[in-house]
Amino acid sequence: MKIAVAGTGYVGLVTGTCLAEMGQTVVCFDVQKEKIVALQQGRSPIYEQGLEPLIQKNMNAGRLSFTADEKEAYGEADIVFLAVGTPEKEDGSADLTYMEAAVFSIARTMTKDIVLVTKSTVPVGTNERIRALMERWKPPFLRTSVISNPEFLREGSAVHDWFYGDRIVIGASEADKEAAELLSRLYEPLGIPIVRTDLASAEMIKYASNAFLATKISFINEIANICEKVGATIDDVAYGIGLDKRIGSHFLQAGIGYGGSCFPKDTKALVQIAGNVQHKFELLEAVIQVNNRQQALLVEKAKQHMSLRGKNVALLGLAFKPNTDDVREAASLVIANRLLAEGAHVVAYDPIATDNAKNHLPSTIRYASSVTEAIRGADAAFIVTEWDVIKQTPLSVFREKMRTPIIFDGRNCYSLDEAKQANVTYVSIGRAEVV
Numbered sequence: 001m002k003i004a005v006a007g008t009g010y011v012g013l014v015t016g017t018c019l020a021e022m023g024q025t026v027v028c029f030d031v032q033k034e035k036i037v038a039l040q041q042g043r044s045p046i047y048e049q050g051l052e053p054l055i056q057k058n059m060n061a062g063r064l065s066f067t068a069d070e071k072e073a074y075g076e077a078d079i080v081f082l083a084v085g086t087p088e089k090e091d092g093s094a095d096l097t098y099m100e101a102a103v104f105s106i107a108r109t110m111t112k113d114i115v116l117v118t119k120s121t122v123p124v125g126t127n128e129r130i131r132a133l134m135e136r137w138k139p140p141f142l143r144t145s146v147i148s149n150p151e152f153l154r155e156g157s158a159v160h161d162w163f164y165g166d167r168i169v170i171g172a173s174e175a176d177k178e179a180a181e182l183l184s185r186l187y188e189p190l191g192i193p194i195v196r197t198d199l200a201s202a203e204m205i206k207y208a209s210n211a212f213l214a215t216k217i218s219f220i221n222e223i224a225n226i227c228e229k230v231g232a233t234i235d236d237v238a239y240g241i242g243l244d245k246r247i248g249s250h251f252l253q254a255g256i257g258y259g260g261s262c263f264p265k266d267t268k269a270l271v272q273i274a275g276n277v278q279h280k281f282e283l284l285e286a287v288i289q290v291n292n293r294q295q296a297l298l299v300e301k302a303k304q305h306m307s308l309r310g311k312n313v314a315l316l317g318l319a320f321k322p323n324t325d326d327v328r329e330a331a332s333l334v335i336a337n338r339l340l341a342e343g344a345h346v347v348a349y350d351p352i353a354t355d356n357a358k359n360h361l362p363s364t365i366r367y368a369s370s371v372t373e374a375i376r377g378a379d380a381a382f383i384v385t386e387w388d389v390i391k392q393t394p395l396s397v398f399r400e401k402m403r404t405p406i407i408f409d410g411r412n413c414y415s416l417d418e419a420k421q422a423n424v425t426y427v428s429i430g431r432a433e434v435v
């Protein structure tokens with residue numbers, strides 16, 4: 001069986017590489033030729049733990065290849081995994097342009113019956129639309145099956161998540177039962193529970209999962225904001241809530257909100273999907289609103305302590321979360337721009353994401369190559385991403401290196417006791433301030 005993957009981003013590259021690792025023969029295609037050139041040399045264009053060695057291993061074993069030639073990718077394929085981007089449009093709905101372009105190139109290059117497997121996150125009804133487009137564009141004597149197989153990997157642990165995910169969702173219509181069976185067999189060696197359902201439900205599972213997780217984050221952040229005002233401590237509150245098995249302890253880490261390429265766009269897309277069927281999704285609208293406010297919270301807190309005009313500020317962490325180079329919709333972008341607007345001089349540090357961030361941030365920001373370099377002589381430090389290298393920096397180092405040791409911690413990396421002992425001003429989320 002020959003497998004092709006459309007798109008070599010976080011999802012496509014992990015999918016292609018891990019399928020090859022499972023013994024399949026896989027060819028990955030991307031429209032960005034420079035990505036393919038790097039991959040053909042065994043270099044991963046994205047940072048993802050453990051991915052590059054796995055790419056090289058499977059290329060050497062002859063199971064994994066990369067091409068920018070659509071005929072070479074799809075001409076002989078039995079299964080094509082669609083993993084192209086579905087970014088947000090101006091109105092919040094999902095942009096399906098890349099998806100349709102990929103479907104078109106598959107239709108015009110396929111030479112045998114094909115199973116299309118949609119990994120990208122797409123609004124309810126999209127897989128039916130893909131089927132209709134294929135019917136219009138493909139050679140009439142060939143058959144296409146369309147399967148919805150949404151992806152749940154987390155950037156930063158994507159390879160691990162492929163092999164140890166919580167569930168695999170396979171949605172198909174009655175007519176494509178055989179193709180769904182084929183895909184189930186492909187995944188069977190992983191031993192992960194498989195949810196078999198129809199297309200619309202599979203599409204909905206993905207959006208509902210992300211919306212629920214985003215809701216959990218905004219919920220705990222609101223609780224944290226109230227904790228500050230009533231003199232409670234969010235760490236103890238979250239622990240106390242999370243021990244209830246009906247709630248669970250995951251995703252109860254208060255902070256400056258969610259970011260990344262999925263939660264922000266998928267929550268907005270679900271509000272749109274609901275709106276299209278005349279349902280106002282008020283709960284999710286509030287979740288989004290709370291998150292927008294939360295991303296800007298740290299600067300508001302800082303302004304209560306000091307004027308930022310002319311101050312040297314260290315911005316620690318640019319990636320939207322640790323262990324990834326992805327800065328899409330990261331809180332760091334909001335905070336950096338607000339700090340600049342307040343007249344601060346910003347020195348940013350991130351162990352991995354700096355190059356990506358440079359494409360998103362104004363050129364007036366300077367970049368440091370270590371935490372200590374960033375905080376040296378600073379009037380304030382903002383902790384935005386809880387990378388190990390950041391949270392393991394002792395607070396005593398902040399006190400020694402900074403001009404005035406004032407730390408605004410958006411990820412609650414330190415305990416209040418540590419802050420008191422280190423003799424620094426420490427402002428975090430949902431907890432008393434240490435001054």
Ligand code: NAD
Pocket residue numbers: 006007008009010011012029030031032035083084085086098099101102119120121122151152153154155261262
């Ligand atoms: P990405 O932006 O990292 O990668 C998308 C890739 O598709 C790019 O390399 C782009 O060049 C390529 N592409 C665009 N048009 C193409 C075409 N016509 N043919 C072939 N390649 C094409 O995106 P991503 O983060 O991998 O996300 C892909 C999809 O998976 C999205 O729908 C996203 O919502 C979903 N998803 C992402 C994650 C995640 O953590 N990143 C997790 C689950 C689901």
